[in-house]
Amino acid sequence: MRAEEPMRGTPDPEPTDRQDPATCPHQGFRADVAVNCLQDTGKFIADIRIRCVQCDEAFRFLGVPAGLRFDAPSVSIDEVELHAPIEPEGMKKLQTRALFQAPEQLKAN
Ligand SMILES: [Zn+2]
Numbered sequence: 001m002r003a004e005e006p007m008r009g010t011p012d013p014e015p016t017d018r019q020d021p022a023t024c025p026h027q028g029f030r031a032d033v034a035v036n037c038l039q040d041t042g043k044f045i046a047d048i049r050i051r052c053v054q055c056d057e058a059f060r061f062l063g064v065p066a067g068l069r070f071d072a073p074s075v076s077i078d079e080v081e082l083h084a085p086i087e088p089e090g091m092k093k094l095q096t097r098a099l100f101q102a103p104e105q106l107k108a109n
Contacts, residue, residue: 024055035086043070048082 034047050059060079067074074083 019055021052021055021057024052024057026052026054026057028053029059041070044086044088045070046084046086048084049080 030051030053032049032051035044036047037044048061051057052059058080061075061082062079064073064075064079064082066077066079068083070085072085075081076083
């Protein structure tokens with residue numbers, strides 16, 4: 001079974017209107033999400049891709065190991081597709097710990 005999220009936001013520009021990825025400011029994004037249910041295991045996984053709508057450049061997911069796992073997020077070998085294991089929320093629960101880390105540019109100032 002495969003279901004894809006409907007696309008939202010502004011439509012992508014026509015290919016002739018696209019900016020050069022090298023000079024594009026990357027200020028508009030499109031997320032494509034495919035949610036898959038593996039019938040034999042009952043596990044769910046969301047496959048997520050992000051592209052710039054101005055130049056169509058794909059974005060990499062950083063800090064995630066490559067491969068395919070069902071107990072932790074992973075990325076495709078080219079890092080442009082995030083595989084996120086998911087499950088129905090069922091009962092509400094909260095993580096016992098949460099971290100926040102500022103980007104390097106903010107730490108230097
Ligand atoms: Zn761009």
